[in-house]
Amino acid sequence: MKKVYELELRELDGFVKDVLSEFSGGVIVLRGDLAAGKTTLVKEFAKQLDCSEEVTSPTFSLQQCYGEKIFHYDIYNHGLEHFISLGMLEELEKDGLHFIEWGDEALIELLESVGIDVMSIDINKISDKAREYSVCIH
Numbered sequence: 001m002k003k004v005y006e007l008e009l010r011e012l013d014g015f016v017k018d019v020l021s022e023f024s025g026g027v028i029v030l031r032g033d034l035a036a037g038k039t040t041l042v043k044e045f046a047k048q049l050d051c052s053e054e055v056t057s058p059t060f061s062l063q064q065c066y067g068e069k070i071f072h073y074d075i076y077n078h079g080l081e082h083f084i085s086l087g088m089l090e091e092l093e094k095d096g097l098h099f100i101e102w103g104d105e106a107l108i109e110l111l112e113s114v115g116i117d118v119m120s121i122d123i124n125k126i127s128d129k130a131r132e133y134s135v136c137i138h
Contacts, residue, residue, distance in 0.1 A: 001136065001137065002134055002135065002136045003134070003135045003136075004132060004133070004134050004135075005132070005133045005135070006126065006130065006131075006132050006133075007130065007131060007132075007133065008129050008130045009037070009040070009129055009130070009131065010129075012040075012041065012044045013044060013047075013048065015044075015133065016041075016044045016045055016047075016048045017048060019045075019119070019121075019135065020045070020048060020049075022137065023117070023119045023137060024097070025095065025096060025097060025117065026097070026098070026116060026117030026118060026119065027092055027098045027099075027100060027103075027111055027116055027117065027118050027119070028045075028097060028098070028099050028100070028118075028119045028120070028121060029100050029103035029104075029107060029108055029118065029119070029120040029121070030042070030099055030100065030101045030102075030103070030120075030121055030123065031101075031102065031103065031104075031120065031121070031122045031123065032122060032123030032124065032125070033125065035125070036123040036124065036125045036131065037123050037125065037131055038057075038099075038101045038123060039055065039056070039057045039072075039101070041099075041121065041123065041133075042055055042072050042099045043055040045070070045097065045099070046066050046070055049067075049069065049070060049097070051066045051067050051070055053066045053067065055072065057074060057101070062074065062075070062078065062083070062086070062088075063088070063091070068096065069095065069096030069097065070096060070097055070099075071091065071092075071094065071096060071097070071098040071099070072098075072099045072101075073088065073098065073099065073100045073101065074100075074101040074102060075100060075101070075102050075103065075107075076101065076102040080103075080104070080106060080107050080110075084110075089110075089114070092111070092116055093116070103120070108120060108138055111138075112138055117137075118137075118138040119135065119136065119137045119138070120134075120135070120136050120138065121133055121134070121135050122134040
């Protein structure tokens, strides 16, 4: 089931609260163009989960961890096969929320096949201050 939200960025806190009420553990695949707001969304999740650490894009490091329950990955530069070859699928079994930027349908199918709960959020930039979020729990 897909839900679509059209929000101004200042409304992200309520959106994230709604998402967390439905999905509190597993993998959230974030998709959207460059500068759509994928990392901004992860920052709001971290804030809602009482994480005081600075959230940054893991574009060049592949993975960032915030506390013991928030994990943030970016597979843009290396792709899914590299992610798997590094043994990162095992990381996704850790308790908490795992955010993967630039995931695709192949990743979602793989995660489902091994029994990992998956949500996808597609982000479409409407304007500098507004986004459309399409949310699907797989």
